[in-house]
Each structure stands twice: as C-alpha cells, then as structure tokens.
Amino acid sequence: MANRLRSKAAQMFHIQMSHYHKVSKLFQPVSQAPKYAIKKKDESSSISQKLMTELGALHPRSNGMYALLPLGLRALEKLNKSIDEEMSYIGAQKIALPILTSGHLWKKTGRWKSTGPELLKVKDRHEKDFVLSPTHEESVTDMIAGMYPLSYRQFPLKLYQISTKIRDEMKPRFGLLRCKEFVMKDLYTFDSSEAGAAETYEEVNNAYLRIFRKIGIPFLRVAGACGNIGGSVSHEYHFHADIGEDILWICQSCGEGTNSELITEDSQMNCHTCGGVLKKVMGIEVGHTFLLGRKYSEPMGAFYQDLQGKPQPLHMGCYGIGVSRLLAAAVEVLSTKAQMKWPLAFAPYKVCIIGPKKxxxxxxxxxxxxxxxxxxxxxxxxxxxxxVDDRSTLTIGKRVLEAKNTGYPFVVIVGKKACEAVPQFEVIDNDKEEVQVLTQLETLNFVKKHCL
Ligand SMILES: [Zn+2]
Known part of the structure; x- marks a missing residue:
C-alpha cells in the first residue's frame, strides 16, 4: 500500500515536473519574417495589427474578424481575470446574456432606429426580429423588470458579463482596435436612489482606475459624451496613441480632460477647473462609464418597491471595457516596429527559458x-x-531574437556561463532592454521580484 501510494505520488510529481509549456509545441504560425515593418501609407493597419498577425497571436478570418490564437487568447484571458477580480471586489456578479436580443426590446427604447446601420439585425425562421447585440442595456433592464419586486436588500445590484459583441462597422481597421466582433466587459448597476446611483458610479470608476493602473500603461480619464447610450454623466478611459480616433483636450496644469465631442464652438479653450491651457491629444478609447438615471428603467418598467409599496424606476449605470481592444491598444502603445510587447500584467507567458544548442x-x-x-x-x-524554448536545433541567438519579437517580458538563457563551476545565466529584461548575468539563486530572486 505504502509503495503504491509512493508510486502514485511519484506519478503526480512527474506530471507536475513536466508542467511547463514548450515553444516547440506552441501554435504560433509566424508569417515569413522579417516583413514586420509597416508599409508607408498603409492606413488600414496599425503596429499592433501587423505584429499580432505576423507573429501569430491573431489570425484574420474575414474583414474585421479575427481568430485569437493561443498567445492572443492567453493574454485576453489574463486580462479578463484581472477585471473579474476588481468586479468581484466591488460586489459585482458575473452573468451571461444571450448574444441575440429580441428586436422588440430595442424598438421599445427607440434604439432600433437611432443606432443606425452598425446595429446588425437578423430575422429567425418565424420572421421575428433580433439584434446581434453590441451592448445589453435593453436585455438586462427587461430581465430585471420581469423580476419585480426584488427585495430592497438586492440593491445596489451590479451585474456584468465578459462576452462577444457585434457591431457592423462600415470600415473595420487596425485589427482588434476597430472590428466587427469584439470582446467587451459590460456592467449594469441598479440603485433605488439617485444618490445611491452616484455613489455606485464613483465606486465603479475607482475599480476602473485600479484596473488601468495594474496594466501599468499611462492612461487618460476624460469627461465623455453620452451619445446613443444616454444618461447625464459619462467618463472615458483612453490610451494616448497617434492612431487613436478620439480627439481629447487635456489641461496642461491639472491633467483634467474632455472629449472634443463635448466641446462646442463657444466653449472656452481653457480648463474649467483651473483655467490652464488645453492641449490636443489623440486617444484610443478602452473604457466608458455612464450614469444612466432612469433612461432605460422607466420605459422598460424596471422598478423597485418603495417603503409605501409603490413601484419606482430604478437608477441605472452602465460601464464598458473593450477587452479585446484594450489588449491590442496595449500592444500598440508598447511595441516597437519589429517587437511585439505586452504589459507584464497580461503577457501570454512571463518567462521564456532558452536552452543550449545540441x-x-x-x-x-x-x-x-x-x-x-x-x-x-x-x-x-x-x-x-x-x-521553455526547447528547439535545440536552433542557435541560442536565433531563439533569443524570436523571444524578443514575441514579447516575453523576461528571457533566461542557459548558455556558456551555465557550464562554469558556479553556473550562471543570462537574464534579459525585455522591457528595459537590460541583460544581467545571475547565479541560480539570483535568477530565482529576480523572477520572484518581477513576476510575483
Ligand atoms: Zn486644469
């Protein structure tokens, strides 16, 4: 018995021993290198699109639609996990709504017409109208309306999903930055008072600040336009990038910013808060929050029961993060023309170990x-x-170059110095472009310090 247990333990140990990934097995179809540089005047592509497709993280399937390959999907799932953690921290609960939403709900709010041709409409075999949902205010509000009366203990109620959304873009471009099918985190909040809804709005925005700070890329938070979603207060989160499609005006003194959509001709071109000078920058929108008030709850009948037992419309908020866009925007901001780079927070793998050549x-x-x-x-x-880059028929140099191009944040090389009496390893910090020669213990401490 003891023997059998021991051998079982050995088997498990063996399974654990081999539990790391191997580059030789990685499905990363790299297109013929080294045409990574972007052609001049190629307006339809961006650095992130070029690198992510040519280095095998994404694969185009048709105009504006992409397959996420293992590297891309691993990064996306890590990002999802980090968003899940912050959502859970503020008491938001994850749900999954159908991608198809009944057309009659969109007709109820008027968005069936007002959304325009980006709304992809389909009919089922019974000639019933549906939309391939770009967002779910109608769907979630209708669901809550049908559950009346929910106990007051449920409020504030925060429900979110991370799922595929569809938008029939006229001109999809820049890969995942503007495509027809994308992954979005959408959170909907329900409060029984206006003050409560404002508090919830603040709380969610603080969660957004934590999510973006963890990613580590400088971001801008600006006052946003409410547009087709509606509501009274709105904020946008942007990465600064020249290919961004939003024009932002940022105060050079206090950092406060506004989307140009909110600036009318007679707006003063000075900061409202401090009078400072505003500077124009281009941004990629990666998050948007809206305080909706009763815009959806009233027409759709999403009510709570007040103390007198009367139904009152709920106060709502909705909050998006374009997860797949955020992924590409991060790569866009960090990468060089030849090297794809990921934030450490959601790099597909954090450390690549390169062994010697046979x-x-x-x-x-x-x-x-x-x-x-x-x-x-x-x-x-x-x-x-x-x-582990176990392709021992290739030189170390070639594999180091590939590891840098793929964007592993840290590369550990088992090379010449590993043969010495006290073995040492070259450790490359891909972000800082620094190389250090470290002993085994120092290597472990280095990885511990940076990756845990
Ligand atoms: Zn200012």
Whole structure:
C-alpha cells in the first residue's frame, strides 16, 4: 500500500515536473519574417495589427474578424481575470446574456432606429426580429423588470458579463482596435436612489482606475459624451496613441480632460477647473462609464418597491471595457516596429527559458533548462507562466531574437556561463532592454521580484 501510494505520488510529481509549456509545441504560425515593418501609407493597419498577425497571436478570418490564437487568447484571458477580480471586489456578479436580443426590446427604447446601420439585425425562421447585440442595456433592464419586486436588500445590484459583441462597422481597421466582433466587459448597476446611483458610479470608476493602473500603461480619464447610450454623466478611459480616433483636450496644469465631442464652438479653450491651457491629444478609447438615471428603467418598467409599496424606476449605470481592444491598444502603445510587447500584467507567458544548442559546448549544461523551469514553475508557483524554448536545433541567438519579437517580458538563457563551476545565466529584461548575468539563486530572486 505504502509503495503504491509512493508510486502514485511519484506519478503526480512527474506530471507536475513536466508542467511547463514548450515553444516547440506552441501554435504560433509566424508569417515569413522579417516583413514586420509597416508599409508607408498603409492606413488600414496599425503596429499592433501587423505584429499580432505576423507573429501569430491573431489570425484574420474575414474583414474585421479575427481568430485569437493561443498567445492572443492567453493574454485576453489574463486580462479578463484581472477585471473579474476588481468586479468581484466591488460586489459585482458575473452573468451571461444571450448574444441575440429580441428586436422588440430595442424598438421599445427607440434604439432600433437611432443606432443606425452598425446595429446588425437578423430575422429567425418565424420572421421575428433580433439584434446581434453590441451592448445589453435593453436585455438586462427587461430581465430585471420581469423580476419585480426584488427585495430592497438586492440593491445596489451590479451585474456584468465578459462576452462577444457585434457591431457592423462600415470600415473595420487596425485589427482588434476597430472590428466587427469584439470582446467587451459590460456592467449594469441598479440603485433605488439617485444618490445611491452616484455613489455606485464613483465606486465603479475607482475599480476602473485600479484596473488601468495594474496594466501599468499611462492612461487618460476624460469627461465623455453620452451619445446613443444616454444618461447625464459619462467618463472615458483612453490610451494616448497617434492612431487613436478620439480627439481629447487635456489641461496642461491639472491633467483634467474632455472629449472634443463635448466641446462646442463657444466653449472656452481653457480648463474649467483651473483655467490652464488645453492641449490636443489623440486617444484610443478602452473604457466608458455612464450614469444612466432612469433612461432605460422607466420605459422598460424596471422598478423597485418603495417603503409605501409603490413601484419606482430604478437608477441605472452602465460601464464598458473593450477587452479585446484594450489588449491590442496595449500592444500598440508598447511595441516597437519589429517587437511585439505586452504589459507584464497580461503577457501570454512571463518567462521564456532558452536552452543550449545540441552539439554545442554548452550542451553539457542542458539539464539546467529543465531544472530552472521546474523550480520557477513549482517552487515559485509560476507554472503556467513559464515557457521553455526547447528547439535545440536552433542557435541560442536565433531563439533569443524570436523571444524578443514575441514579447516575453523576461528571457533566461542557459548558455556558456551555465557550464562554469558556479553556473550562471543570462537574464534579459525585455522591457528595459537590460541583460544581467545571475547565479541560480539570483535568477530565482529576480523572477520572484518581477513576476510575483
Ligand atoms: Zn486644469
């Protein structure tokens, strides 16, 4: 019995031992290198689109639609997880609404007509109208309306989903930045008072600030236009990028900003708050929050019961993060023309270990490749974040170049110095473009410091 248990433990240990990913097995169809540089005047593509498709993180399926390949999807799922954590922290609960929403709900709010041709409409076999939903205010509000009366204890109620949304873009471009099918996090909040809704709005915006700070890319938060969604107060979150489609005016003194859509001809071109000078910058919108009031709850009958037992319209908010767009926008901002770079927060893998070439002098140190991977993945608990470039027929130099292009934040090389009496490893910080030579212990401490 003891023996059997031991062998079982050994089997499990063995399974854990080999639990790190291998570049030789990675599905990363790289198109013929090195045509990474962007052609001049190619207006329909962006750095992120070029790099993510040519380096095998994305694959175009048709105009404005992409397959997410393992590298891209791993990054997206990490981003989802980080959003889930912040949503959970503010007590938001995850749901999944159908992608198809009944057309009659969109007719009720008037958006069936007002949305325009971006709204992709379909009919089922019974000639019933549906929309392939770009957003779900109608769907979620109608659902809550049908549950009347919910207990007052339920409020504020915060429901969100992370799902595929559809928009029939006239001119899809820049890859995931403007496409027909995208992943969005959409949160809907319901409060029984206006003051409560304002508080909820503040709370969600603070969660947004934490989400964007964790990503680590400088972002701009500006007053936004309410547009077709409606409501009274709105804020947008942007990454600054020249290919961005939004014009933002940012105060050079206090940093407050406004979307140009809100600026009328007679608006003063000075900051409302401090009088400072405004500067124009281009932004990629990655998040948008709206305080909706009763715009949807009233026509759709989403009510709460007041103390007298009378139905009153709920006060709503809605909050989006364009998850797939955010992914591409981050790559867009961080990458160089040839090297795709990801924020450490959602890099597909954090550390790539490159072993020696078969037949070279360094081959004597090859066992370090596995032992480093095992220690990093098990002892440090980075299991899923370690990838080993085990393609031992290729030179170290070629694999280092590929690792940099793919954008692994850290690269550990088992090379010449690993054969010395006290083995050492080259550790590359891809972001800072620094190389250090470290002992095993120093390497572990380095990875621990940066990746945990
Ligand atoms: Zn100002």
């Amino acid at each position: 037949g070279s002098k360094e081959w004597a140190a090859v066992s370090w490749q596995d032992s480093l991977a095992s220690v990093l993945s098990q002892n440090l608990g980075l299991g899923d974040d370690i990838i």
